[in-house]
Amino acid sequence: MQFKAEKLKRILKEKRWSLRDLEEATGKSKSYWSQVTSGIKKNLQPETVEVLCKALHINEDYFYLDDSKLVQDAIPDLPQDIIDFIMNSENIAWLQMNINAKKDGLSPNTIIKIMNAIKHEKDSN
Secondary structure: OOHHHHHHHHHHHOOOOHHHHHHHHHHOOOHHHHHHOOOOOOOOHHHHHHEEEEOOOOOOHOOOOOOOHHHHHHHHOOOHHHHHHOOOOHHHHHHHHHHHHOOOOOOHHHHHHHHHHHHHHHHHH
16 A cells, blocks of 8 residues: 555644654654655655654555544534634543543533633632
């Protein structure tokens, strides 16, 4: 299977990453990634794809399968701030916390009340 450069361009745009950001995250040069995104380099080494996917926090299949999608493909009307939140790997713990809260039967209103109580206590100290 061939690496799909247009998918890399798309995820970089969604994450608001430059080729310089990609260079810093992967150790591969900006000019290397420029050749990849322009389609000049088509056959990437498996190790390079692995490093790329770790940096972007995505599954390697995304770059090879036609039907692999980003979250906004599944939910097209998703607000940009939510897309940005989901696409930021630093927010995984926050997403996991919400998944666990839902599994535990906590409603969004309950979470909001808990957060307001904590904020009120913090503000009063």
